[in-house]
Amino acid sequence: MQSFRNLLKIPALKPKGLCGTSGRPIQHEARYWRSLRSTSCAARSIGTPLRRRPGLAAASAFAFVISAAIVTFSNAESIHAESPPITDSEPQRPLFRLDEVRKHGRDAEEKWITKGNKVYDITNWIPGHPGGEVILRAVGGPVDQYWNIFTIHKKQEVYDILDTFYIGDVDPQDLVDGKVPVEQLADPFKNDPKRDERLIVHSARPFNAETPEEGLNAFITPDDLFYVRQHMWVPEVSEHCHKLVVELADGEEKEYSLQDLKEKFEEHNITATLQCSGNRRKHMTNESRSTNGLQWEGGAISNAEWTGVRLRDVLKDAGVRIDDFPSDVKHVQFEGAEAYGASIPIEKAVDRFGDVLLAYKMNGNPLAPDHGYPLRLLVPGHVAARSVKWITRVRLSDQESTSQWQRRDYKCFGPNIGSQQADWDSAPAIQETPVQSAITSLRDVTPHSAEDSKLLQVYGLEEDSIAVEGYSYAGGGRRIIRVDVSADDGRTWHQAELLPDKGKGAKAWAWTRWRWILPRHQAGRCFVVKAVDEAYNTQPGEYEPNYNFRGNLTSSWHRVGYRAKPL
Secondary structure (H helix, E strand, O other), X not given: OOOHHHHHOOOOOOOOOOOOOOOOOHHHHHHHHHHOOOOOOXXXXXXXXXXXXXXXXXXXXXXXXXXXXXXXXXXXXXXXXXXXOXXXXXXXXXXXXXXXXXXXXXXXXXXXXEEOOEEEEOXXXXXXXXXXXXHXXXXXXXXXXXXXXXXXXXXXXXXXXXXXXXXXXXOHHHOEOOEOOHHHOOOOOOOOOOOOOOOEEEEEOOEEEEOOHHHHOOOOOOHHHOOEEOOOOOOOOOOOOOEEEEEOOOOOEEEEEHHHHHHHOOEEEEXXXXXXXXXXXXXXXXXXXXXXXXXXXXXXXXXXXXXXXXXXXHHHHHOOOOOOOOOOOOEEEEEEOOOOEEEEEHHHHHOOOOOOEEEEEEXXXXXOHHHOOOOXXXXXXXXXXXOOOOEEXXXXXXXXXXXXXXXXXXXXXXXXXXXXXXXXXXXXOOOEXXXXXXXXXXXEEOOOOHXXXXXXXXXOOOOOEEEEEEEEEOHHHOOEEEEEEEOEOOOOOEEOEEOOOOOOOOOOXXXXXXXXXXXXXXXXXXXXXXXXXXXXXXXOOOOHHHOXXXXXXXXXXXEEEOXXXXX
16 A cells, blocks of 8 residues: 555655745744645635535545545554654754744634644645545644544544644643643533433443443433434534535535524434444453444434434525536535535435435424534434534535545445455445344333233233333335244244334335333243345344344344343
């Protein structure tokens, strides 16, 4: 593999013969050093009119080339060395006070950061930064806190790229014990919302948590128990200031406020399940081999009623021929306020039965910050990674999104392929999900309990029994037609009752809950469940044949052990 520097064609400039005592004013000297840098990435000029961004294609191409440096949170190779120190033989660089660095923040024409004790002018890097404009959170101050979060930056190739934007050092007068003071480091998570203590937390920063049993056993998951999947912090977004930009294939753009969407388009309600591609990943790890990523059990899935306007209608208003779209438009790309990006095929985006929404309500309430307030995309029947939260841009393109989460994550490989052998370009991005089911509740019921007695009467039982409940779900809007359950590890099978919950939408976008009650004396030591959808797709029995190192789309039979309690 070529190095980042070769791919970017950024030469390692080491100009000689210039020093801080050359007689030039220090600001002029800094500009001189910057003029010597190579800036091969596509720079977007400040003040580019809203309707066209000519440099966008080049910047997007740049972002894809260096997508290996994109932000990610798991299994990132860390190198804790800083950039190579300047030796005595190299010229002395300018010194900058921290007050001067702060002047080069988000609103300045030239945008600076510090890393360690060095100062960098990254103005021309921002359009091609793989993490998008999230880097603007750090300009005018230290980037160290963010690199400690996004540890994939800690590679020598990335240090080499950053070094090409180096313009000087922090003045020693502003250092404490030789370092930039800790109070200069902003905590990007400080404004994250409070979460319900019942959520099962897998990581706190960024926050990732699954729905507890009580949320999984209801058809509609309560807002505060809906599973949370964050790749970064929750952005601070105002409903009154939020804008959505639709960018057509020719570069033309149209902007909508949230109020525009609510007033101009018909409102729709869709009941849809969202499921993380890593749901049940821990089951694959336990039953097969180690997998990379958050070790979700069966709760990275939830169901809600979503309210919003159809993406199809908005695209039509923006000028897209939705029933005869241009042949060169293959994908619709989406960007969120925190720099997350994804895309779906154009066919899904404009399908009159696809129910893709720009949603602003969840279960009748305004979206919670963790779930995309004030506006998110809902792509029912597809993996949740495509339902971009805090959506700010919709773009028609001949290519899928160049983001890390589209090109180098949320894909599956053969059981013989490890992370070092994976050819990411050869595998399609996950869109629709396979048939899935899980046991969420396994409990003893007895006729001696008034509540249990009523349940047993419904099933014609008068003895101690076991109630087994769970969910089943298939992507693509395919209806669940059968759930098979076993009390003896798959030797004999029975059909569970499919509970009569009703969802809204053109297809079966919501999960199907199920229940099975059997006399206690018939129970073995292991309960198993598998579901069948309307296309007669069913779940595989074993994990190893479907193993992939990322643990995505784990859907093998779910097994839960049982040990009878003394009567």
